[in-house]
């Protein structure tokens with residue numbers, strides 16, 4: 001937790017549950033990535049946290065933006081981003097969204113099927129397009145595989161077709177999966193894409209950009225490699241495969257930019273035992289799976305939790321949300337332990353909750369209002 005967030009929580013005691021985001025930390029993360037990968041253009045993946053305060057700050061730092069939908073495109077424009085600095089990166093777009101983005105001046109679009117490519121040719125004629133390749137998501141705590149991306153063979157055909165359709169076959173992209181903890185995942189993906197890139201060049205296609213996607217991890221309960229390790233693995237693989245003819249490089253970080261900039265403050269609603277002789281206490285918080293912590297699905301993302309009793313003796317716990325839904329359990333199998341002194345009515349903090357939390361909060365399920373947000 002940053003000192004600024006700690007002070008805000010201590011002085012303001014905001015109503016819980018709430019998310020507090022330190023936009024200075026957002027800026028530090030952006031700068032750290034830019035320092036680590038100076039040759040890459042950074043397109044912030046807006047879906048990780050689309051709050052205007054985050055977008056405004058990133059615009060002032062010269063970030064570009066990866067938008068998943070037309071509403072995100074428009075949020076970037078409202079924050080002052082130039083249309084040319086926005087990539088419409090979802091490979092599944094409504095025709096109306098393509099038309100609106102094109103009319104607003106957006107010129108870069110992703111695709112991974114012939115059907116989407118034809119939509120782009122028709123409704124965003126002449127645009128720069130890039131094809132998303134399916135790569136292994138091994139090593140990612142929040143994989144994205146299967147739903148997106150196409151094979152090398154199909155990508156080759158589609159990139160040739162893009163030119164015939166009057167589009168600019170600008171580049172190739174991949175995403176190694178979110179919260180990717182293995183630097184080798186990028187090396188393997190770069191190797192695959194580089195072969196296709198060279199092959200396309202030989203076939204006369206004017207391909208000139210490689211989009212490495214996002215996936216850079218935030219530290220949750222377990223340590224992760226730092227950004228410099230990812231950067232050196234990436235640059236090693238890029239120079240190995242492209243030599244001195246490096247293509248334009250793009251990265252699309254979401255989680256890395258905002259994850260550790262946010263803290264959720266929550267009230268403990270109840271601490272109890274479900275069975276008389278069970279050492280496991282059930283700790284119910286006023287935020288759960290439906291209040292924004294969707295990435296605890298399958299206990300995939302393991303947030304660090306701080307309490308007023310840290311340092312004291314602990315015992316095993318299961319941690320759950322406040323709703324009446326049986327799926328509203330955060331952690332039951334991940335060996336969480338919390339202080340024995342923890343009691344109902346006290347506040348706890350879930351650290352590194354700046355990414356993929358605020359937007360996942362449901363609309364009044366069980367009557368609970370969407371998550372309050374404070375940007376400081």
Ligand SMILES: *Cc1c(COP(=O)(O)O)cnc(C)c1O
Nearest residue numbers: 045178179214215252253254255
């Ligand atoms: C979600 C997404 C990102 C951001 O991923 P992170 O793991 O948050 O860095 C980047 N690019 C695309 C296409 C995405 O769908």
